Every structure is written in structure tokens, then in C-alpha cells.
Amino acid sequence: MPCALCDDTGWKTIEADGVRRVARCDCWYQRAAEYQLRAAGIPTRYRHCSLSNFETHYDSLRRAVSRARKFIEDYPVPERGLLFWGAYGVGKTHLAVAILRELIATKGAVGYFCEVPALLKNVRATYDAKTTDGEMDVLAPVLRSDLLVLDDLGEERTSEWVQEALAHVINVRYSENRATIITTGLIDSPDSTDPRSFIFKLGGRTRSRLIEMCEWVHMEGTDSREVGPEPTPERIAEWQEKSPTSPKNIERSRKGFPQKTAGQLKAKPRFGGREDKVDLKWPGGRAGS
Numbered sequence: 078m079p080c081a082l083c084d085d086t087g088w089k090t091i092e093a094d095g096v097r098r099v100a101r102c103d104c105w106y107q108r109a110a111e112y113q114l115r116a117a118g119i120p121t122r123y124r125h126c127s128l129s130n131f132e133t134h135y136d137s138l139r140r141a142v143s144r145a146r147k148f149i150e151d152y153p154v155p156e157r158g159l160l161f162w163g164a165y166g167v168g169k170t171h172l173a174v175a176i177l178r179e180l181i182a183t184k185g186a187v188g189y190f191c192e193v194p195a196l197l198k199n200v201r202a203t204y205d206a207k208t209t210d211g212e213m214d215v216l217a218p219v220l221r222s223d224l225l226v227l228d229d230l231g232e233e234r235t236s237e238w239v240q241e242a243l244a245h246v247i248n249v250r251y252s253e254n255r256a257t258i259i260t261t262g263l264i265d266s267p268d269s270t271d272p273r274s275f276i277f278k279l280g281g282r283t284r285s286r287l288i289e290m291c292e293w294v295h296m297e298g299t300d301s302r303e304v305g306p307e308p309t310p311e312r313i314a315e316w317q318e319k320s321p322t323s324p325k326n327i328e329r330s331r332k333g334f335p336q337k338t339a340g341q342l343k344a345k346p347r348f349g350g351r352e353d354k355v356d357l358k359w360p361g362g363r364a365g366s
């Protein structure tokens with residue numbers, strides 16, 4: 078059925094102070110938003126995520142939602158990005174996707190969702206001579222989109238190369254002042270030998286950058302995928318004891334981890350000689366690149 082306002086031309090006639098002129102029709106904005114939403118690369122399992130269906134059983138989660146609302150209100154000029162940190166299953170990705178979808182729908186934002194482990198895998202794949210995509214094809218939307226969700230930072234395996242690649246992405250977005258929302262299971266431990274800490278995984282410089290560019294919002298609660306949305310205290314106690322992903326058991330297993338000093342991971346810059354310039358020089362790159 079054609080649009081009743083514009084007959085599918087995308088332009089509607091409006092009258093102001095007795096003067097008739099044309100303006101973009103509501104249906105045009107709606108189609109543009111639908112296109113942006115598809116282009117944002119949100120995985121199917123997160124496409125339903127919105128602020129209204131986010132579970133807020135704990136104070137920290139309610140605080141996180143109010144930070145999310147403030148960010149949406151301030152967009153496109155939020156003071157800083159957001160970094161949601163906390164255990165697995167508390168809804169960090171849900172909240173990040175909800176902000177992205179809301180801003181695409183209501184403010185015409187051009188945004189992009191990116192899972193960090195998949196991004197690094199795709200960048201590595203460009204070094205394979207058989208692929209035609211270059212690093213920049215893979216990195217362009219991540220570096221340039223006005224709004225970026227970087228999901229699961231810290232889930233990738235630690236290496237010099239990974240640290241440099243992530244430092245590059247974060248530095249470019251920081252220096253271009255582009256809004257970034259990060260989700261991570263890393264913890265902010267001052268102990269640089271802790272394998273789950275920001276310092277160990279990303280290096281001290283990148284951690285400092287993240288502090289400057291994002292407001293850190295801690296989210297804690299139980300894993301709703303394991304205990305259900307309305308858990309009883311008994312159910313939570315049982316989960317804490319038995320689940321390998323409960324905060325208690327993560328703490329226990331951390332004590333048994335093999336420890337590596339931050340010095341062993343020391344990286345010399347290879348990505349982005351200058352922070353504001355895209356200049357990837359990876360020795361494993363394609364011949365001639």
C-alpha cells in the first residue's frame with residue numbers, strides 16, 4: 078500500500094504560515110532508520126534488545142540504565158563514551174545494543190556493532206593472500222562510524238599483535254572524538270600480573286586512554302541465563318557455589334592461573350605510527366602491502 082502522506086515519493090507537502098513547501102516524509106525517515114539498522118551488523122541474537130526489555134533487578138543495573146539514557150539524550154555530543162564492565166551474563170551487550178538501536182531509530186545515528194574476537198580474526202584473515210579485502214576494508218567501519226559498540230573486549234587471546242591492534246582502534250576513535258561503547262569482562266585490578274585485568278590484557282597506555290574516553294559503568298548481578306530472571310536467595314547461593322562462572326568461582330580459579338608478568342608482553346609500536354593516521358604495518362601482511 079502506498080504511503081498516504083507522500084504516495085511513496087518520500088516528500089510530503091507541509092504548510093507553515095500560509096506558505097506551502099515540501100519536506101521529507103515520515104516514511105522516508107523510517108526507511109532510512111531500517112536501512113541503518115540492517116547495516117549496523119547487530120547479530121540476530123541481540124536484535125530484540127531494547128531498554129524496555131532490560132532486566133533491572135540490582136542497583137548497579139538500574140544505574141547502568143540511567144547512564145545509558147543520559148548517553149542517548151546527549152547524543153550526538155555525549156561528553157564521553159561508555160564502558161560497561163562486569164561478569165558474564167549481567168546484560169552488558171544487551172544494554173550496548175539497546176543504545177545503538179535507539180539512537181539509530183530516533184536520532185538517525187550511523188552506528189556499527191563489532192565483536193572484538195571476530196574483528197581480530199577478520200583482520201588476520203586479510204593477511205591471507207587468497208582474500209581480496211585489505212585491513213582497511215575490515216577496519217574502516219570500526220574506525221570511522223560515528224557510533225561504535227566494541228563488544229567483548231578482552232575475550233581475545235593476549236599477544237603483542239592483539240594489544241597493538243586494539244590500541245590502534247581505540248587511539249583513532251579517541252583522537253577523532255567518536256562515540257564508543259565498550260563491553261568487557263575485564264577487571265580493573267592494580268595487579269598487572271592478573272590475567273583478567275585491563276593492564277595485563279591491553280597494556281597500561283590503552284587502559285589510561287579508556288579512562289579518558291569512556292565513563293566506566295560497573296554492572297553486577299547474577300547470571301540471568303543460569304539463575305533465571307527472578308532468582309531466590311537460595312538459588313543465588315547455590316549458583317555462587319556451583320557455577321564455574323560465578324564471581325566466587327572465578328575468584329578461586331584466578332588464584333590457580335599461571336602468572337605471566339606484564340614485562341613479558343611488552344609491545345613495541347607496530348600499528349599506527351601516528352595516532353591520528355591509519356598506518357598499519359604488520360610484517361605478516363600481504364606481499365607488497
Ligand SMILES: [Zn+2]
Pocket residue numbers: 080081082083084085086087088102103104105
Ligand atoms: Zn511517505
